[in-house]
Amino acid sequence: MGLTALAAVGLAATLDAAFAEPPSRVHPIALFGRVVGAVEREWTRPRAVGVAVAVVLPLAVAAVAWGVVTGAGVLGGSGGVTPVATAVVAGLALFSLTSLRMLVAVASEVVDAAERDADAARESAIALVGRDTSSLSAAEIRSAAVESAAENLADGLVAPLLAFAIGAQGSVAVGVAAAAWVKGVNTLDSMLGYPDRPVGTASARLDDAVMWVPARVSAVLLAVAAGSPRSLVDARRWVRVPASPNSGWPMATAAAALGVRLEKSGAYTLNSDAALPSLDEARRGVRAVAVAGALAFLLAGAAVAVARVGP
Template sequence: MGLTALAAVAVAASLDATVAELPSRVHPVALFGRVVGRFDREWSRPRAIGVAVAVSLPLAAAGVALGVVAAAGRVAAVVLGGGVAPAGATAAVAGLALFATTSLRMLVGAAREVVAASESDPEAARAALLALVGRDTASLSAGRLRSAAVESAAENLADGLVAPLLAFVVGTQVSVVVGVACAAWVKAVNTLDSMLGYPDRPHGTASARLDDAVMWIPARLSAVLLALAARSPTALTTARRWARAPASPNSGWPMATTAAVLDARLAKPGAYDLNTDAPLPSLATAQAGVRTVSVAGWLAFLLAGVAAWL
């Protein structure tokens, strides 16, 4: 089982490096998002509906993922007659499913695009930034565009990669199929929070609180990975001073660690301001920040593979 789990992580990492993302028309997360969208409306009892949504939809996503991978393994066993080949088929399907729950190359690519255009074509950078953030980008200066790209890449490292990989590793202690189900459950929780978890949506309160609990460890693990990627373990001590500045109990950790390793100010007007004594990221500093997120992401894949194997 350890080799199958390791192979699944290798498949997911390889697909991320070569494909980056499945087409939205067939992407499981996009399909799940369409389901969630049906619940994003006014309700007579919004909090009760919110709890039901937060509990049932991630479990349904996990159940579908578990069923698909388990069925693929059974079909392979019948067709190929048992042995190594069905295990390889299970690893391939599990890897594809894990790939659907994770994102690194697309995240890093989007951040790089914003940073590269921030000086030469700010309007293009503002448009590209919308792939990473939900804030109004129209008035952002070049430095703030770079800040937004870097801090969003760091924050989404935890949501989009470390959390589902960690869930997969935990689940593989039972089986590879359960590992995939755990990764799908976490990704569904993240998706619910990103779509419903806003103060003006009372039906999203339960989803937001569940995401806060689920992301507690991945956010801090992401901070460790970022410090390791930058070869700056002391950055974690520095980051502790700023990590509570954002309203989220988790997102401040990877962002504050990135601000520390870059010695740069990362700020969202009206929300948080990290490392205020430093300047906003220069072009070179922002590029270094995106590289750090990329290295941290590949470290996450590597450590997940080793942990799943052991």
């Protein structure tokens, strides 16, 4: 049944390449985000609530994902097409839990706009970066785009694909549930995991643990995609500069592979002896993210293809 899991990965990759994202009105993560939004308010005991949220919400979204894929297999079994039904529903679910084309498209748009119209680039960058863009120069905008593309490669693609590949060793439904759980944890962190929001402390710590491996796998993929294995060695000098225990790996690897400085004012500077990325260097950085993402899909497919898994 490894072919069923492989078909799910292939369908997710194909849908991502063709459509980038499901429509927002039916996007499961957008719906999950609305639930998380209800938590963003004052609580008498915010840390206790935060622990409950970090435990319950990702498990809930994982349970729903498992139920949908399992139900598709049961219904498909009545028509004798269990593997096909499972592969299609799992592929649709995995498509909604991963993102590559949208990430690359937005990063490319920001990089190109920085050269033509800095104001437009600052506006576009809001959808990509977690910082105030109002005073960024064109070079700083390019730096922000490359940093965010590298970091989001780990969060938005490698982490859920890795979870699927591991979970699918048991069954396709478990693989999708694992990917949904990881995506739930990451979404909680992105919405609540800020120092001024005690309700998000548990989510942030859980995300740190969950992203430890995906961040480092992403760094390897970026080094391969950029044709610069040496960058993994060079990046080790800067991986601990950002406050996050994980984001420094893909970002520092990108800085080393491109030979550029990546910088968030007041927070970190990676490869400080180099210059901020030029237009061509930033474009190369975004292309490396695209290639690394394609490699992630291929490796996930290879991992599940050899597994003897159930539906």
